[in-house]
Amino acid sequence: MKEDKNALYFNRILNCLLSGETYTILQIAANVGLSEKTVRTKIDQMNRWLTQHDMGRIEKKQGTGIWLEMDERQWKNLQAYLDRGQSLDSAVQPDDRRKQVIGKLLKLKSGQTTTLAQLADSLYLSAPTIGGLLREVSPWFEERSLKIASIRSKGVCLVGDEYNFRIAIKDYIIELMPEVMEALLASYAPGIDISRIRRIVLEAENAWRVELADTSFKMVWIMACLSMARRRLGDKAVFSTREENIEHYNEYSFAESIYQRIEQAYEIKISDDDTVLLAVLLLSARKLKNFSSIQDTDYARQYDRDLGKFVRLVIETIDSVLDIDLSEDQLLYESLLLHMRSAIFRMKYSTAVGDNISKYVKSEYKQTFLATWSTSNLFEEYYDVQVTEDELAGIALYIQAAIIRRKKGKPLTALLISEGGMAASQLNIERLKYSISEITEIRAVSYHDFKLRQYQDVDVIINTSGNEIGDDRVVSVGERLNDQGIEAIRQKVNQIFYFRKKPEFHFNNLCHQLFEVDLFLLRPKVRDKDQLITMMVKKLEDKGDVTPAYLQSVFDRERATTTSIGRGIAIPHGNMAEVNESRIVVAILEEPIVWHDDMVDVVFLLAVKMNTKFEIRRTKQFYKDFLQLTDNDENMEAIKRMGSTLDIYQYFIK
Numbered sequence: 031m032k033e034d035k036n037a038l039y040f041n042r043i044l045n046c047l048l049s050g051e052t053y054t055i056l057q058i059a060a061n062v063g064l065s066e067k068t069v070r071t072k073i074d075q076m077n078r079w080l081t082q083h084d085m086g087r088i089e090k091k092q093g094t095g096i097w098l099e100m101d102e103r104q105w106k107n108l109q110a111y112l113d114r115g116q117s118l119d120s121a122v123q124p125d126d127r128r129k130q131v132i133g134k135l136l137k138l139k140s141g142q143t144t145t146l147a148q149l150a151d152s153l154y155l156s157a158p159t160i161g162g163l164l165r166e167v168s169p170w171f172e173e174r175s176l177k178i179a180s181i182r183s184k185g186v187c188l189v190g191d192e193y194n195f196r197i198a199i200k201d202y203i204i205e206l207m208p209e210v211m212e213a214l215l216a217s218y219a220p221g222i223d224i225s226r227i228r229r230i231v232l233e234a235e236n237a238w239r240v241e242l243a244d245t246s247f248k249m250v251w252i253m254a255c256l257s258m259a260r261r262r263l264g265d266k267a268v269f270s271t272r273e274e275n276i277e278h279y280n281e282y283s284f285a286e287s288i289y290q291r292i293e294q295a296y297e298i299k300i301s302d303d304d305t306v307l308l309a310v311l312l313l314s315a316r317k318l319k320n321f322s323s324i325q326d327t328d329y330a331r332q333y334d335r336d337l338g339k340f341v342r343l344v345i346e347t348i349d350s351v352l353d354i355d356l357s358e359d360q361l362l363y364e365s366l367l368l369h370m371r372s373a374i375f376r377m378k379y380s381t382a383v384g385d386n387i388s389k390y391v392k393s394e395y396k397q398t399f400l401a402t403w404s405t406s407n408l409f410e411e412y413y414d415v416q417v418t419e420d421e422l423a424g425i426a427l428y429i430q431a432a433i434i435r436r437k438k439g440k441p442l443t444a445l446l447i448s449e450g451g452m453a454a455s456q457l458n459i460e461r462l463k464y465s466i467s468e469i470t471e472i473r474a475v476s477y478h479d480f481k482l483r484q485y486q487d488v489d490v491i492i493n494t495s496g497n498e499i500g501d502d503r504v505v506s507v508g509e510r511l512n513d514q515g516i517e518a519i520r521q522k523v524n525q526i527f528y529f530r531k532k533p534e535f536h537f538n539n540l541c542h543q544l545f546e547v548d549l550f551l552l553r554p555k556v557r558d559k560d561q562l563i564t565m566m567v568k569k570l571e572d573k574g575d576v577t578p579a580y581l582q583s584v585f586d587r588e589r590a591t592t593t594s595i596g597r598g599i600a601i602p603h604g605n606m607a608e609v610n611e612s613r614i615v616v617a618i619l620e621e622p623i624v625w626h627d628d629m630v631d632v633v634f635l636l637a638v639k640m641n642t643k644f645e646i647r648r649t650k651q652f653y654k655d656f657l658q659l660t661d662n663d664e665n666m667e668a669i670k671r672m673g674s675t676l677d678i679y680q681y682f683i684k
Contacts, residue, residue: 039064043072047088047098054095071155075126082209085111127155129206131163132170135178135188136199136218145185174198192260193307200252204245215252219259227254230295234288238610239574240379246315250308254288257304258296276330277642278368280375280611281312286641287610315378337374340412341366344405348429351401354436362432365539365683369428372543372611377415382573387547388419390676395430402426427547427676431684441470442523444490447499449477450509458494458511465516468523490522535665535681537655540648542683544614544638550675551617559625563588563602566615566635573613576637580608584635592626599660600625603636612638612645614652616678618670632666 042062046053053061059069073096077088085108086100100108130153138144146157153160164186168178176190176198188195203214215224228251235242242250276282285308289300310329341363349356356362376382392399402422409417444462448455455474462472469490477495485491493499493506494515505522507515537545549569556562567581583604587593594600615635622629634656639645659665672678 040072040076043069043076047096050098052095052097057095067155071127071153078126078210080108083107083111127153127159127163128167128170129202131160132167132202132206133214135167135171135186136195136202138188140190140192140195141187143181143185143187148185171198174201193303196253196256196260196307197311199256200249203252204248211248215255219255222255222259224251224255226295227251227258227292230254230291231288234284234291237574237577238284238287239382239572240284241381242379243315246312246379249311249315250285250288253304253308253311254292257289257300257308258292258298261298261300261304275334276306276309276313277644278334278371279309279313280372282306282309282642283611283639284375285309285312290607337370338363338367340408341370343408344425345429347405347408348401351404352397352433354433356429356432356436359432359435361435361539362428365428365431365542366425368539368543369424373421373424374409374413374415377409377413377417377421380574386420387676388423390547390674391423391426394676395426398430398433399423399426402429424546427680428542428683431680434680434684442468442489442526443471443487444469444473444492444519445485445488446472446474446492446494447477447480448474448494448509449496450494461511462492462516462519466520466523468527489526490519492519535655535659535662536684537659537682538651539683541652541655544612544648544652545616545679545682546613547675547679549613549615550678551615552672552675552678553620554617556619556623559588559600559602559623559630560585562617562619562623562633563635566602566617566633567604569615570613570635570637575609575611575613576604577608577610580604580637583608592628594625594628594630595660596628597660597666598622598628598630599632599634600628600630601634601636603638606639606641609637609639612648614638618672618678632660632670 039062043058046058046061055066055069055073058073059066062069064072073088080100081087084104086098086104088096089099090096131149134144134149134152146160149155150157150160155163164178171178171188171190174190174197175194176188178186179189180186199218203211203218207214212224216222231247231250231254235247282305285305288308289305292298293300313330313333342357344366345356345362388399399422402425405425406417406422409415446455446458446462448458452474459472459474462469472492473488477497480499482499482501489503491499491501491504493504494509494511496509499506503522505515505519507518551566551569554562554565556565563584564581567576567584570576571578571580581604584602587604588602593602614637617633617635619631619633622631624630638649638652640649669678669681672681
């Protein structure tokens with residue numbers, strides 16, 4: 031019965047307005063038999079519905095009245111809606127009052143009070159109705175760690191941290207009132223040019239070569255506007271954190287770049303807490319549904335713990351496919367954890383196109399790549415992202431490096447090739463085991479049955495057949511194994527152990543994220559250093575790792591002073607403010623080129639940041655490892671001899 035009466039009132043108001051005349055609220059109230067306050071509420075509800083569905087709008091002019099503004103198309107659409115027998119009451123009534131109350135409360139600062147009478151007057155409702163609505167909307171606020179509190183003799187207020195207010199405003203605009211988002215944002219960020227802030231967010235997207243999902247873009251836009259509008263509120267700390275986990279993520283660097291652009295455009299300072307809050311919200315996008323609150327230092331750490339479990343699951347899945355055990359390889363775990371932090375960001379948002387490294391990995395490490403591919407569904411299940419072949423190839427390279435390390439730690443195995451009988455072979459095997467304890471496993475095969483491709487995993491091949499076998503693992507001895515033959519085998523074993531135990535260069539896993547396979551240039555065709563620098567910076571710009579202004583900053587640095595450091599090595603670098611994500615491009619030249627007064631054939635283009643403790647620690651570690659690499663002639667000659675960018679990348683991260 032109540033619904034029928036509401037429908038009757040809405041239809042009476044609409045019939046008045048459809049006449050094309052201008053009415054005062056008092057006239058409409060008299061026509062429909064309602065109070066002026068109730069008529070105002072119903073007209074506001076009707077106007078929002080008409081605007082949302084593009085069926086015109088109710089115009090108001092003080093001293094004149096109200097009227098219905100619509101063109102012929104909108105009039106026909108509204109008539110068609112009514113002709114289908116659909117009621118305006120069912121369309122405009124539900125939840126509208128609750129949304130209005132939520133919106134009014136969110137206009138308050140934390141602890142600021144308003145009376146029930148003030149709320150009732152502003153919404154054209156009675157005080158008892160407002161009291162009931164406050165009870166209805168209370169759970170919505172509690173889900174966002176805000177509480178409606180009653181203060182005797184003062185009224186009601188919202189209590190909670192500033193960051194909870196911002197999250198609640200964001201949810202209110204995006205989830206409850208999306209049809210009037212821009213108008214609402216302007217009201218919650220008064221005095222802020224929201225269009226300009228939107229352009230700044232778009233600039234950051236373009237510079238990073240990312241495309242935020244629609245909801246994520248709106249969230250970033252809203253939070254950036256609120257950061258400016260609410261930065262002078264009494265609550266100084268938006269989000270207090272003592273840990274640095276969030277700084278490891280690209281989401282933090284992206285949020286930081288947005289606020290840096292705003293600070294530069296407006297010549298203001300925005301709190302670092304705002305960057306942390308935006309980063310956490312970006313991190314939670316498409317990961318935790320209905321995320322609404324941050325509990326002190328727990329969130330980023332919990333996210334990191336969840337990511338760590340995910341990395342363990344990826345390793346475990348690949349282990350089961352390859353039938354190996356890499357679970358104890360701590361270097362693999364730590365390297366993949368660092369890699370995944372940026373990889374998941376790229377999977378969510380990146381529009382940059384790489385150099386398709388998957389074709390090289392699939393060719394060189396087919397089994398490892400296929401085993402890694404088996405984890406694709408895990409990314410969809412846990413992070414709701416589609417993993418690309420290139421991202422899988424990057425993970426496969428870490429797995430392959432771990433396989434190589436694992437093989438280096440294994441005992442030696444040998445194969446005995448003979449044309450004698452099994453008895454003679456068994457005698458030789460026992461003698462070898464007794465004489466050379468380093469060999470723990472020896473298999474025997476006749477020369478007739480021997481196929482070299484079937485024994486790629488053997489460390490030493492002992493040939494007693496008298497036939498020539500072309501492989502650097504082969505030790506040829508006589509048909510009868512004598513002391514001289516055993517000594518030759520022992521020398522081969524010693525040689526293998528020497529190279530296994532010899533310390534080899536590699537960058538600390540903290541630095542692995544700085545390198546990517548497609549950021550190595552092997553013997554590029556260049557005329558001079560300017561052409562080379564341009565080529566190297568273009569690689570970074572195409573990936574969104576630096577802004578378009580970075581190239582000029584590198585050239586400015588080159589004009590100021592030489593970046594050649596001797597020994598045929600140069601380390602050009604530009605302005606850190608133009609770096610989105612820290613990366614290093616490496617070029618190995620066929621012939622040296624002139625670099626100021628030196629000749630250079632190895633170039634490391636450094637695009638690094640030092641804004642956070644994590645970035646500072648990683649950059650210091652890079653320089654430490656870089657010195658070990660470049661001070662050793664064997665290391666430098668090794669990378670110059672390598673035949674592919676994949677080989678150099680593996681050499682750096684193994």
